[in-house]
Amino acid sequence: MTKTLADCKIGDTVTLTKVLDKQLTIQLYSMGCILGEEITLERIAPFGEPMIIRVEDSFISIRKDDAEKMEINA
Amino acid sequence: MEVVEKKEKVRLVLVGNPNSGKSTLFNALTGLNQRIGNFPGVTVEKKIGNLNLSKNKKAEVIDLPGTYSLSPRSEDERVTFEYLTNNNRNDLDEIVVIVADASSLKRNLLLATQLIDLEYPTILVLNMMDIVELNKQSIDVQQLEKELGIPIVPMNARLGKGVDQLKERLANFSYQKVKKIVEKHEEKDPLDNTIERFNWIKKVIAKTVKSEGPAKTAETTKKIDSVFTHSVWGFVIFLFILFLIFQAIFSWSTYPMDWIENGFMVFGNLLAETLPQGVLNDLLVDGVLAGLGGIIIFIPQIALLFMFIAILEDTGYLSRVSYLTDTILKRFGLNGRSIIPLLGGAACAVPAIMSARTIANKKERLLTIFVTPLISCSARIPVYTLLIALIIPAEKQFLGFNLQGVVMMALYLLGFVAALVTAWVMKYWVKSEERSHFIMELPIYRMPRWKNVGMTILNKVKVFLFEAGKIIIAISIILWVLSSYGPGEKMAQVDHKFEQMFSENPHLNKEDYSDQIASEKLEESYAGHIGKFIEPAIRPLGFDWKIGIAVVTSFAAREVFVGTMATLYSVGDEENTESIRGKMAKAINSTTGEKVYTKATGYSLLIFYAFALQCMATVAIVVKETGGWKWPIIQLVYMGALAYFSSLLVFQWFS
Numbered sequence: 001m002t003k004t005l006a007d008c009k010i011g012d013t014v015t016l017t018k019v020l021d022k023q024l025t026i027q028l029y030s031m032g033c034i035l036g037e038e039i040t041l042e043r044i045a046p047f048g049e050p051m052i053i054r055v056e057d058s059f060i061s062i063r064k065d066d067a068e069k070m071e072i073n074a
Numbered sequence: 075m076e077v078v079e080k081k082e083k084v085r086l087v088l089v090g091n092p093n094s095g096k097s098t099l100f101n102a103l104t105g106l107n108q109r110i111g112n113f114p115g116v117t118v119e120k121k122i123g124n125l126n127l128s129k130n131k132k133a134e135v136i137d138l139p140g141t142y143s144l145s146p147r148s149e150d151e152r153v154t155f156e157y158l159t160n161n162n163r164n165d166l167d168e169i170v171v172i173v174a175d176a177s178s179l180k181r182n183l184l185l186a187t188q189l190i191d192l193e194y195p196t197i198l199v200l201n202m203m204d205i206v207e208l209n210k211q212s213i214d215v216q217q218l219e220k221e222l223g224i225p226i227v228p229m230n231a232r233l234g235k236g237v238d239q240l241k242e243r244l245a246n247f248s249y250q251k252v253k254k255i256v257e258k259h260e261e262k263d264p265l266d267n268t269i270e271r272f273n274w275i276k277k278v279i280a281k282t283v284k285s286e287g288p289a290k291t292a293e294t295t296k297k298i299d300s301v302f303t304h305s306v307w308g309f310v311i312f313l314f315i316l317f318l319i320f321q322a323i324f325s326w327s328t329y330p331m332d333w334i335e336n337g338f339m340v341f342g343n344l345l346a347e348t349l350p351q352g353v354l355n356d357l358l359v360d361g362v363l364a365g366l367g368g369i370i371i372f373i374p375q376i377a378l379l380f381m382f383i384a385i386l387e388d389t390g391y392l393s394r395v396s397y398l399t400d401t402i403l404k405r406f407g408l409n410g411r412s413i414i415p416l417l418g419g420a421a422c423a424v425p426a427i428m429s430a431r432t433i434a435n436k437k438e439r440l441l442t443i444f445v446t447p448l449i450s451c452s453a454r455i456p457v458y459t460l461l462i463a464l465i466i467p468a469e470k471q472f473l474g475f476n477l478q479g480v481v482m483m484a485l486y487l488l489g490f491v492a493a494l495v496t497a498w499v500m501k502y503w504v505k506s507e508e509r510s511h512f513i514m515e516l517p518i519y520r521m522p523r524w525k526n527v528g529m530t531i532l533n534k535v536k537v538f539l540f541e542a543g544k545i546i547i548a549i550s551i552i553l554w555v556l557s558s559y560g561p562g563e564k565m566a567q568v569d570h571k572f573e574q575m576f577s578e579n580p581h582l583n584k585e586d587y588s589d590q591i592a593s594e595k596l597e598e599s600y601a602g603h604i605g606k607f608i609e610p611a612i613r614p615l616g617f618d619w620k621i622g623i624a625v626v627t628s629f630a631a632r633e634v635f636v637g638t639m640a641t642l643y644s645v646g647d648e649e650n651t652e653s654i655r656g657k658m659a660k661a662i663n664s665t666t667g668e669k670v671y672t673k674a675t676g677y678s679l680l681i682f683y684a685f686a687l688q689c690m691a692t693v694a695i696v697v698k699e700t701g702g703w704k705w706p707i708i709q710l711v712y713m714g715a716l717a718y719f720s721s722l723l724v725f726q727w728f729s
């Protein structure tokens with residue numbers, strides 16, 4: 001089964017391979033988070049979301065249901 | 075050759091990512107020479123300023139809302155998108171000034187390449203060069219200029235470094251057609267277009283940016299976040315900061331408020347004595363000055379609240395608050411971004427509702443707009459302060475804290491809870507198929523830029539003073555007329571009655587009866603009649619007809635309550651030496667002979683002002699933001715009913 005960002009643990013660094021939602025893709029791309037980019041999962045808020053991911057030197061928050069739509073390569 | 079002595083003017087359009095220091099540059103360029111306008115058709119704030127680029131070249135600067143790309147996702151970004159894509163303005167030559175955070179160049183260059191490809195004359199400002207240095211990175215500016223084909227100015231807007239060079243380059247700007255970076259193909263997916271751009275940017279960055287290891291500032295931010303966004307400590311710190319802000323506002327602002335209060339009293343007495351007695355004297359002292367004093371006195375509190383919000387935003391902390399609260403707010407149909415309008419609502423609902431534009435999801439934005447006026451705004455501070463001081467002795471303590479401060483905090487909390495509950499009910503009522511996201515950049519922590527903070531305070535106080543002040547002064551004058559004149563001969567009859575009494579009993583001291591005369595005359599005035607007319611409806615809430623007048627007049631703006639009270643209780647009082655509070659404390663109900671401002675009435679009135687939508691400016695902004703009258707009318711009726719029935723409950727409970 002393909003892994004998504006939601007399956008990651010804090011501290012994991014992964015590569016983004018596919019985004020399953022068009023609107024989400026536009027938002028991620030405009031913030032520099034494109035396919036092939038390395039993503040580090042930095043923090044998870046209480047109740048499992050939102051999470052903070054690090055893309056290069058930028059920190060971006062994201063909800064769990066969006067993380068589930070981001071396929072990754074560990 | 076002929077030398078033309080003409081003063082040229084150009085328009086500078088500032089565009090950049092959020093957190094790129096665009097506003098800092100705007101402030102550095104224009105200083106105090108700026109104003110806030112509106113974009114035609116929409117209500118997003120347009121900041122416009124003016125400056126001289128050189129001896130004979132002037133410029134108008136427009137600060138567009140920050141955006142990551144030309145694919146708008148929120149209303150805010152749409153304004154920037156539409157301004158830039160509809161270029162049928164030909165009144166002035168335009169230069170697009172792209173402001174980029176040089177410390178995260180890759181992301182910032184996306185927008186830059188899109189703007190270059192729109193064929194605007196552009197200049198790139200590489201801001202935050204200090205952070206680049208701090209992170210032991212270096213940028214080959216000349217090489218980057220060659221790659222992009224446009225002029226570049228490195229800058230540290232915070233210290234003002236590079237601002238003069240920018241002005242110089244702008245003064246001598248000559249547009250040259252630049253080669254497009256990515257050709258537009260109609261059949262191609264715009265997302266592939268973005269990937270193509272990033273591939274190009276990556277190549278350019280490899281050639282121009284050198285760095286040694288991970289960025290120091292990002293590492294520091296990560297460390298600070300391990301505390302500030304901690305699952306437990308993060309919330310403890312947030313609540314502690316909120317508590318500090320409230321304590322500070324109410325203890326620090328006492329001194330300047332006392333000075334203003336005393337100043338107005340001295341000035342009022344002076345004016346009353348120097349001007350010839352008569353209608354004009356009464357109008358100026360009891361009408362205009364009383365109303366004016368009633369609003370100026372609250373500037374210290376409003377300025378302090380905006381100062382704290384500006385500092386929290388400028389340091390980057392406010393986005394952490396969004397992160398922490400998203401999961402809670404989501405359950406109530408809101409979004410982590412809603413926390414910014416909700417906090418801003420504690421200052422003024424009008425700019426707060428406008429800041430809801432950053433919420434991309436329509437339903438979440440509507441709910442945020444709907445509940446924001448329930449948050450206690452600065453216009454309620456005057457009302458709360460006056461009433462709390464009236465019903466709670468200053469020295470009373472609660473668990474070691476000043477009880478007045480605790481009740482104030484409780485009122486804010488009540489507003490917040492009401493906002494959440496309302497949003498939760500609406501969540502099920504308003505239907506939407508649109509997916510909701512919470513994709514937000516958490517900028518690195520920085521020291522606040524004091525100039526930005528100062529500018530924010532200045533702009534917000536200006537809006538409060540002029541927008542609210544206009545209404546308050548006008549209503550103060552109307553009120554003075556309504557309370558100085560009455561239908562028929564009734565008011566003259568009161569004078570006549572007392573004169574007769576004095577002539578029959580010459581031993582009576584006229585001074586002892588002046589308050590009674592004034593009060594009886596007020597009852598017979600137009601204002602008294604209006605108040606009496608609505609009294610049956612508000613009596614179950616513990617309000618008398620005087621409060622009735624204030625409730626009616628403060629529909630325009632809540633703080634008018636204080637001005638109304640000032641006018642109502644000083645009209646007819648020749649010795650203007652008592653503060654309103656003292657007069658209200660002494661007020662006696664003419665029918666029951668008991669004190670008007672009992673605990674029950676006080677709390678009931680506090681609740682009423684906490685919930686009722688008494689603000690014409692808010693109604694107007696909701697009409698604009700939601701594009702019609704449907705939501706503001708629902709909001710007005712809902713909040714009115716909530717206020718009425720809550721006050722009814724509170725009054726019956728306490729009495």
